[in-house]
Amino acid sequence: MKISIIGTGAVGRILASKLVELGHEVKIGTRNVSDTLANNAKDTYGNPAFKDWHAANSKVGLGTFTETAAFGELVINATNGGNSLTALKLAGDKNLAGKVLIDIANPLDFSKGMPPSLLQGLNNTHSLGEEIQDAFPKTKVVKTLNTMSCGLMVNPNMIGGGDHINFISGNDNEAKSKVRKLLKEFGWRDENLLDIGDITGARATESVLPIWLKVMGVIKTGAFNFKLVK
Amino acid sequence: MKISIIGTGAVGRILASKLVELGHEVKIGTRNVSDTLANNAKDTYGNPAFKDWHAANSKVGLGTFTETAAFGELVINATNGGNSLTALKLAGDKNLAGKVLIDIANPLDFSKGMPPSLLQGLNNTHSLGEEIQDAFPKTKVVKTLNTMSCGLMVNPNMIGGGDHINFISGNDNEAKSKVRKLLKEFGWRDENLLDIGDITGARATESVLPIWLKVMGVIKTGAFNFKLVK
Numbered sequence: 001m002k003i004s005i006i007g008t009g010a011v012g013r014i015l016a017s018k019l020v021e022l023g024h025e026v027k028i029g030t031r032n033v034s035d036t037l038a039n040n041a042k043d044t045y046g047n048p049a050f051k052d053w054h055a056a057n058s059k060v061g062l063g064t065f066t067e068t069a070a071f072g073e074l075v076i077n078a079t080n081g082g083n084s085l086t087a088l089k090l091a092g093d094k095n096l097a098g099k100v101l102i103d104i105a106n107p108l109d110f111s112k113g114m115p116p117s118l119l120q121g122l123n124n125t126h127s128l129g130e131e132i133q134d135a136f137p138k139t140k141v142v143k144t145l146n147t148m149s150c151g152l153m154v155n156p157n158m159i160g161g162g163d164h165i166n167f168i169s170g171n172d173n174e175a176k177s178k179v180r181k182l183l184k185e186f187g188w189r190d191e192n193l194l195d196i197g198d199i200t201g202a203r204a205t206e207s208v209l210p211i212w213l214k215v216m217g218v219i220k221t222g223a224f225n226f227k228l229v230k
Numbered sequence: 231m232k233i234s235i236i237g238t239g240a241v242g243r244i245l246a247s248k249l250v251e252l253g254h255e256v257k258i259g260t261r262n263v264s265d266t267l268a269n270n271a272k273d274t275y276g277n278p279a280f281k282d283w284h285a286a287n288s289k290v291g292l293g294t295f296t297e298t299a300a301f302g303e304l305v306i307n308a309t310n311g312g313n314s315l316t317a318l319k320l321a322g323d324k325n326l327a328g329k330v331l332i333d334i335a336n337p338l339d340f341s342k343g344m345p346p347s348l349l350q351g352l353n354n355t356h357s358l359g360e361e362i363q364d365a366f367p368k369t370k371v372v373k374t375l376n377t378m379s380c381g382l383m384v385n386p387n388m389i390g391g392g393d394h395i396n397f398i399s400g401n402d403n404e405a406k407s408k409v410r411k412l413l414k415e416f417g418w419r420d421e422n423l424l425d426i427g428d429i430t431g432a433r434a435t436e437s438v439l440p441i442w443l444k445v446m447g448v449i450k451t452g453a454f455n456f457k458l459v460k
Contacts (some may be wrong), residue, residue, distance in 0.1 A: 115432075117355045124440075125347045160459035167441070175454035196444040201349075201380065205440040210354075211397070214426040215458065223460060227346035228445065230454035 001182075004029060004072030006065055006087055006149050008036055009043065011104060011150040012078035012138050016060045017204060018154035027061035029068025031090065033086040036062075057083045070093035074102070074178070081107035081128050082119060083099075097138035100175040102182075103202070104153070106209050115213040117184050118206060127130025133171065140175035144168045144183065147212060149222035154186045156225075162187055164225035167194050169201025194228065231412075234259060234302030236295055238266060238280050239273065241334060241380040242308035245258075246290045249386035252415050257291035259298025261320065266292075289459055302334070304408070305369075306399040311358050312349060315365060327368035330405040332412075333359050333432070334375045334383070336439050345443040348436060359432025363401065370405035370432035371434040374398045374413065377442060379452035384416045392417055396456035397424050399431025424458065 003019050005012045005028045012028055019026045030036040030050075037051045047053070054062060061071065071077055078127050079087045084105045088096065096139035107122035129143035144166060145153045156162040166188055168174050180193055196204060216222050233249050235242045235258045244257055249256045260266040260280075265279045277283070284292060284382045291301065299305055299321035309317045318326065334456060337352035352358050359373035375383045386392040396418055400406050410423055426434060446452050 037245045094361075112355065124350075125342065164459040165456075167444075183393045193432075194445065194448060194450055196441075198322045200442055204444040207440040210437040211426075213435040214431055215424065218424060218426055219460060221460065225302075226395075226456035227457050228449075228454060229394040230449060230451065 001025070001074060002072045003027075004068045004070075004075040005078055006068060006075060006091055007078035007080070009078065009080070010045060010047050011153070012076075013047070013050075013057070014154055015076060015078060017057055017105075017184065020057065022058045025061075026059070026204065027063050027068045027071040028223055029063055029065045029197050030055070030063060032060060033064060034110065041100045066095060073077045074100045074182070076102045077105050077132065077151065079112055080106055081105040081108070081122075084128060086131065088132060088136065093136060093138070096136050098140075098203035100140045100142060100172075100178055101132070102135070102145070103132055103141055103143050104176065105122070106146050108209065109167040115210070117218065118209065124203065127200070127206050127224065129199050129206070133199045140170065140172040141199055142168060142170035142172075142175050142179045143199060143205055144179060147205050147208040148225045152225055156187045156189075156192075159223055160227065162189060163192065164227040165173065165192050165194055167196050167201065167205045169196050170189055192228075231255070231305060233257075233301045234300075234305040235296045235308050236298060236305060237239075237308035237310070239308065239310070240275060240277050240304075242289070242291050242382045243277070243280075245306060245308060245334075245343055247431050248416065250287065250289045254442060256289070257293055257298045257301040259293055259321065261295060261317070263280055263292060278432065285421055293445070295321040296325060298359075302329070303329045303417055304412070306332045306369050307362065308336050309335055311335040312339070312359060312444055314362065318362060318366065323366060323368070330370045330372060330402075331362070331366070332375070332410055333362055333371055333373045336376050336440065340349045344445060345440070353437065354433065355431035357430070357436050359399065359429050360434070363429045368401065370402040371429055372398060372400035372405050372409045373401075373429060373435055374409060377438040378455045381453065382455055386417045386419075386422070389453055389455065390457065392419060393422065393442055394457040395422050395424055397431065397435045399426050399435065400430055401428045422458075
């Protein structure tokens with residue numbers, strides 16, 4: 001499948017590598033291609049400069065947000081939550097219309113110190129997932145994978161034999177089925193993919209971030225997740 | 231130990247029964263004792279009238295919020311989150327000063343329909359646990375048990391061999407140790423009691439409610455919890 005990834009950070013890169021490994025055609029999008037390739041610095045998390053990553057992952061196409069969104073039949077929003085709307089607007093309504101958009105982003109507000117809170121207006125009674133769905137009504141937004149670190153997203157078997165939970169929400173059942181199929185390619189088991197209903201489910205999964213961040217602060221690793229015990 | 235329970239709903243009752251069974255002296259508090267005993271109706275969740283429950287649990291003392299708070303060396307807030315501050319103010323600052331207060335309540339807002347959201351002003355960058363700690367600075371507030379149904383609070387072994395998580399937060403380490411000991415009496419294993427730091431941890435555990443409510447809506451039972459997989 002042709003897949004577009006919006007965002008060249010750690011999340012976008014790990015998804016791009018894995019999707020290529022799985023045999024998909026992938027293009028990754030950035031605001032300004034030449035600026036991104038000219039940047040020699042590691043990112044704030046110590047990840048290599050994009051151009052070094054891209055040299056080692058040359059099967060991944062590179063384009064502007066617009067070119068990237070136009071490329072795929074499925075689009076993944078892997079931008080920083082605070083910039084997602086801007087990036088997706090640059091990607092363009094017509095390039096997203098009719099497509100499934102997997103939204104992995106979290107509306108984190110780093111302005112008040114660490115750990116971040118959720119952005120005002122995008123928490124409790126609203127969410128980033130809903131904000132994106134509202135802004136792009138012809139796009140089928142599916143919220144998933146936003147409750148874990150990016151390594152686990154594409155490799156659930158990294159911990160606990162892969163037996164832990166990933167939530168899915170969205171208004172379109174066919175879109176959710178398509179996303180579920182892709183998640184299974186990553187190694188997710190059907191019984192651990194919990195459909196929590198329409199896109200208002202994003203309020204719930206984005207609200208997992210505060211406890212996720214607290215736990216990460218205590219156990220000093222992001223390589224963890226929660227398993228549903230019943 | 232002499233333990234006070236503020237709130238005569240399902241949570242307060244199940245805690246009272248269990249604590250008596252464990253050999254503690256327990257008093258349960260209500261706003262108006264004669265009104266509570268005069269009420270013959272089941273509650274909104276179908277639980278029996280308080281007086282029927284109390285007849286079957288006669289070892290549990292009954293008093294006003296004030297009398298109850300004065301009784302115990304440890305106090306448990308088992309009121310509805312929206313009423314907690316009012317109830318605790320009636321219980322009285324002097325009856326709570328110097329004591330450990332276990333806060334189990336969640337600031338749920340049922341006014342916007344189901345599932346409830348969190349109350350405005352008590353979410354994301356604030357929490358009920360902090361609000362209580364701010365209102366009663368001489369009291370040692372410990373937030374715990376608020377991320378599960380009340381049956382599980384006192385009987386973790388009901389599911390998954392008891393192997394699932396319960397978070398603890400609070401500003402006073404000695405108070406947290408005392409609470410941890412009590413939780414172990416309920417059957418909680420030390421390794422599943424995760425101390426997430428000071429009382430700002432209440433922001434994180436109260437934020438678990440949205441996903442908890444979504445999951446309950448999907449699996450149609452409250453008899454579930456999450457296990458930390460790492």
